[in-house]
Amino acid sequence: MSSSTHTPAPTAGATRWSRRTWGLLITLCVVLFLDGLDVSMIGVALPSIGAELDLSTPTLQWLISGYVLGYGGLLLVGGRTADLLGRRRVFLIALAVFAAASLLGGLVSSGPLLIATRFIKGLAAAFTAPTGLSIITTNFAEGPARNKALSIYTVFGAGGYSSGLLFGGLMTGVGWRWTFLLPVPIALLALVAASFVVPRDEPAQEGGHDLLGALTSGAAMLLLVYTVVSAPEAGWASARTVLSFVGVAALFVAFVTIERRIAHPLVRLGILRKGTLVRASIAIVAVGGSYFSWQFIVTLFFQDALGWSPLQLALALLPIGLMVTLSAIFSDRLVDRFGTGPIIAVTMAVMALGYVLFVVGLDTTPSYAAMLLPTLILIGIGWVGFPAINIQATSGIEDDEQGLAAGVLQTSMQVGAAIVLAVTTAIIASGTTGATGATAATTPGAVLDGFRPGLVFAAAVSAAGALVAIAGLALERRGSRRTASEPAADLEPALVDAA
Numbered sequence: 001m002s003s004s005t006h007t008p009a010p011t012a013g014a015t016r017w018s019r020r021t022w023g024l025l026i027t028l029c030v031v032l033f034l035d036g037l038d039v040s041m042i043g044v045a046l047p048s049i050g051a052e053l054d055l056s057t058p059t060l061q062w063l064i065s066g067y068v069l070g071y072g073g074l075l076l077v078g079g080r081t082a083d084l085l086g087r088r089r090v091f092l093i094a095l096a097v098f099a100a101a102s103l104l105g106g107l108v109s110s111g112p113l114l115i116a117t118r119f120i121k122g123l124a125a126a127f128t129a130p131t132g133l134s135i136i137t138t139n140f141a142e143g144p145a146r147n148k149a150l151s152i153y154t155v156f157g158a159g160g161y162s163s164g165l166l167f168g169g170l171m172t173g174v175g176w177r178w179t180f181l182l183p184v185p186i187a188l189l190a191l192v193a194a195s196f197v198v199p200r201d202e203p204a205q206e207g208g209h210d211l212l213g214a215l216t217s218g219a220a221m222l223l224l225v226y227t228v229v230s231a232p233e234a235g236w237a238s239a240r241t242v243l244s245f246v247g248v249a250a251l252f253v254a255f256v257t258i259e260r261r262i263a264h265p266l267v268r269l270g271i272l273r274k275g276t277l278v279r280a281s282i283a284i285v286a287v288g289g290s291y292f293s294w295q296f297i298v299t300l301f302f303q304d305a306l307g308w309s310p311l312q313l314a315l316a317l318l319p320i321g322l323m324v325t326l327s328a329i330f331s332d333r334l335v336d337r338f339g340t341g342p343i344i345a346v347t348m349a350v351m352a353l354g355y356v357l358f359v360v361g362l363d364t365t366p367s368y369a370a371m372l373l374p375t376l377i378l379i380g381i382g383w384v385g386f387p388a389i390n391i392q393a394t395s396g397i398e399d400d401e402q403g404l405a406a407g408v409l410q411t412s413m414q415v416g417a418a419i420v421l422a423v424t425t426a427i428i429a430s431g432t433t434g435a436t437g438a439t440a441a442t443t444p445g446a447v448l449d450g451f452r453p454g455l456v457f458a459a460a461v462s463a464a465g466a467l468v469a470i471a472g473l474a475l476e477r478r479g480s481r482r483t484a485s486e487p488a489a490d491l492e493p494a495l496v497d498a499a
Contacts, residue, residue, distance in 0.1 A: 029156035036160025044168030048176040070122025072414030073222035079130030079407020094127035099187035106180035133406035148332040151387040158324040165314035213266035220251035279472040280393035281412035286465020289420025293458040305447040323380030340392035341473040348466035351382020355459035364444040428454040
């Protein structure tokens with residue numbers, strides 16, 4: 001049963017959209033832009049925050065990890081909640097919470113309170129992100145209109161992340177609190193606009209009472225993200241980490257058991273058998289995990305070892321953001337012409353090639369024109385396929401499960417990227433602590449030797465994702481050929497009978 005009595009406006013499926021349709025899309029894009037902006041701005045401001053509030057490095061990391069904990073931990077619940085309680089209602093409430101937490105974060109002077117505001121913002125984003133995506137997929141008809149809308153939408157998300165590096169450098173120069181306060185007026189304007197342009201919808205008539213499913217799935221995801229993020233510090237083989245993983249497994253078993261037996265489950269497990277959704281989820285883990293790990297290492301190496309400023313690094317990485325933004329012009333046309341499978345396979349393969357080039361060519365005196373810029377171009381081409389991943393994940397999904405599909409995809413992105421980054425951190429930690437002597441530990445060459453295994457791992461993750469995408473494309477084409485041959489085969493008996 002559909003979760004909404006609203007039907008897409010005719011203009012949403014037409015070539016030319018009305019002002020209201022554009023207003024809806026731009027409002028949702030601005031909110032996603034804020035999510036990306038917030039994450040990258042805080043990363044640049046961490047040293048200033050630590051100096052003023054006297055926070056240790058492990059504590060500072062929780063300003064990032066706290067956000068990921070709330071965001072990745074409740075994305076699945078957030079998407080399904082929007083289906084069950086009404087997308088407009090959930091979106092407006094979550095956006096208001098995001099604005100309030102941003103304001104509070106800019107005013108507090110306590111490390112624990114600052115981390116708490118980051119966790120709350122992550123929780124809010126766990127509801128706005130999948131809800132915004134499901135609002136698009138239920139208001140733009142599947143096909144060219146939805147492809148165009150999703151291309152623009154995902155570009156805003158990536159653009160927010162790349163813009164946050166620049167804004168973070170500028171705002172930190174004024175004062176780190178402005179990295180928290182800057183999103184507040186933007187979020188409030190988006191909230192006002194959303195109250196006018198987001199269509200009203202009705203909650204689902206069935207399925208809103210799976211409290212145990214919500215509790216077990218939310219607890220499982222929260223514990224998983226917490227365990228992965230804290231494992232490098234506690235030790236992957238420590239009793240705490242092992243017991244935490246056992247707890248995660250037990251919660252997931254309980255969740256699956258509940259969903260199989262309850263009349264109206266929070267998550268219909270059958271959706272996980274949707275091949276396009278599974279392949280898109282694997283692709284987004286590979287793209288996000290490899291890139292965030294690569295950027296994490298690049299940030300540390302170029303700033304700490306080579307002495308680049310945050311603004312210098314942000315400007316150096318700007319070509320990726322520009323390529324992603326420009327891809328909005330043509331990415332939907334590429335999908336309309338070639339389909340999602342070929343676009344994802346090609347762009348992910350090119351992205352993996354970029355990481356390999358970086359691993360092979362990086363030294364302590366890197367040339368921007370000869371090594372770094374070609375790498376950035378290849379990685380940027382990889383991000384051009386990001387809209388196609390979103391389109392593939394939500395294609396063929398019923399309206400009343402669009403939020404669930406969006407939640408699955410974005411949970412894969414956040415949790416998968418957190419896991420890949422945690423493994424990368426553990427790899428480079430073991431490499432850097434293996435160096436002996438003060439000189440070996442501080443020279444750029446020694447730092448690069450410690451970081452290179454992490455770069456290799458990031459490249460391997462990207463390459464594995466590309467191979468899965470290529471294999472999925474081959475299976476897709478084989479299935480298409482089989483489907484095309486079946487009608488002809490069915491006609492043969494009829495022709496014999498007619499003769």
